[in-house]
Amino acid sequence: MYFLCPHCRDELSLNAGGRLVCATCGDSGARQMDEGLIFFDRCQDTHNFFEKQALEQLDRFYQDYDDQRFEDCLGRQELWEMDEANRHVGITKKFWWERYLGKIENKRVLDVGSGVNYIVPYLLRSDNEVVAFDVCAESVRYQRKMLGRLSVPIDRLTSAVADVEQIELSQAFDVVNVNNVLHHVDDKLAALSRLHRCLNDDGKLMIVEPNYYYPPRWIIETDVFDPFNAVKNFFVRNYLIEQGEKAVIFSELASLLAETGFRVDHRMKDENYLSYFTVYWMRERSLLARTFGWCDRVILGNVLPRILAPFEYIVASKV
Numbered sequence: 001m002y003f004l005c006p007h008c009r010d011e012l013s014l015n016a017g018g019r020l021v022c023a024t025c026g027d028s029g030a031r032q033m034d035e036g037l038i039f040f041d042r043c044q045d046t047h048n049f050f051e052k053q054a055l056e057q058l059d060r061f062y063q064d065y066d067d068q069r070f071e072d073c074l075g076r077q078e079l080w081e082m083d084e085a086n087r088h089v090g091i092t093k094k095f096w097w098e099r100y101l102g103k104i105e106n107k108r109v110l111d112v113g114s115g116v117n118y119i120v121p122y123l124l125r126s127d128n129e130v131v132a133f134d135v136c137a138e139s140v141r142y143q144r145k146m147l148g149r150l151s152v153p154i155d156r157l158t159s160a161v162a163d164v165e166q167i168e169l170s171q172a173f174d175v176v177n178v179n180n181v182l183h184h185v186d187d188k189l190a191a192l193s194r195l196h197r198c199l200n201d202d203g204k205l206m207i208v209e210p211n212y213y214y215p216p217r218w219i220i221e222t223d224v225f226d227p228f229n230a231v232k233n234f235f236v237r238n239y240l241i242e243q244g245e246k247a248v249i250f251s252e253l254a255s256l257l258a259e260t261g262f263r264v265d266h267r268m269k270d271e272n273y274l275s276y277f278t279v280y281w282m283r284e285r286s287l288l289a290r291t292f293g294w295c296d297r298v299i300l301g302n303v304l305p306r307i308l309a310p311f312e313y314i315v316a317s318k319v
């Protein structure tokens with residue numbers, strides 16, 4: 001059991017009613033549903049955002065998913081060729097960490113806000129032990145259903161419906177992966193402090209988040225033009241962004257990381273300046289998508305600064 005009492009960090013044990021209890025505090029607010037699935041009661045995605053935004057589309061992407069489709073998906077690493085299922089949930093570059101950390105295998109990995117994407121199946125396929133959680137119960141269930149279609153060792157996965165601002169986990173993880181999560185979290189300080197406590201002393205924290213100052217995103221998210229921002233209103237009305245959603249200001253995140261005891265080892269800008277706001281209307285691997293990808297890699301990626309990049313990637317260690 002990786003999850004600890006959220007109040008005192010003592011071990012939890014399973015009682016006869018299926019509840020996880022702490023010897024000191026009593027009920028932890030969590031229950032074990034099935035083997036490998038834990039559910040924290042008070043954890044609700046209050047805006048119901050992910051359900052509306054993504055889940056109705058998941059079946060379209062994954063209904064005939066199998067090992068062969070999964071292998072094909074892993075081969076599509078850059079945004080211009082990205083498979084629709086991963087592109088749809090904001091993946092712009094697969095395996096970005098490998099240039100810094102190499103292949104992640106035979107490790108204990110925590111995937112925070114895991115959603116449904118290539119990362120957990122890939123980590124399981126690479127002989128890692130994985131704990132993955134999300135605030136959205138439906139996406140946790142769907143991820144397990146999708147994994148059931150693949151020949152990956154699902155018995156090495158612990159899933160949970162849980163909130164990163166509230167959980168405590170044992171200090172057991174070699175890698176903690178945070179992919180497009182922090183910009184939905186109100187109390188980032190609490191979240192990062194909790195992640196710090198569950199990372200091994202020589203472990204690595206990997207973060208990918210959208211950058212607030214990427215110009216097409218800034219126009220959608222800024223409050224400067226409220227309430228007359230027609231583009232923003234359209235995106236909120238159609239569940240393309242959450243009400244009040246703000247991407248990450250990386251200078252602020254860097255301060256929070258320092259405050260919570262992390263040292264930033266690497267920062268990498270995402271180079272998809274042009275592709276990120278165009279490629280969604282193009283077919284994957286189309287000539288135009290390939291041309292825009294080339295333009296980003298060869299020209300814009302070399303001249304435009306990090307402060308304007310669509311995403312930023314960070315690797316951090318414990319101080």
Ligand SMILES: [Zn+2]
Pocket residue numbers: 005006007008009010022023024025026
């Ligand atoms: Zn306790």
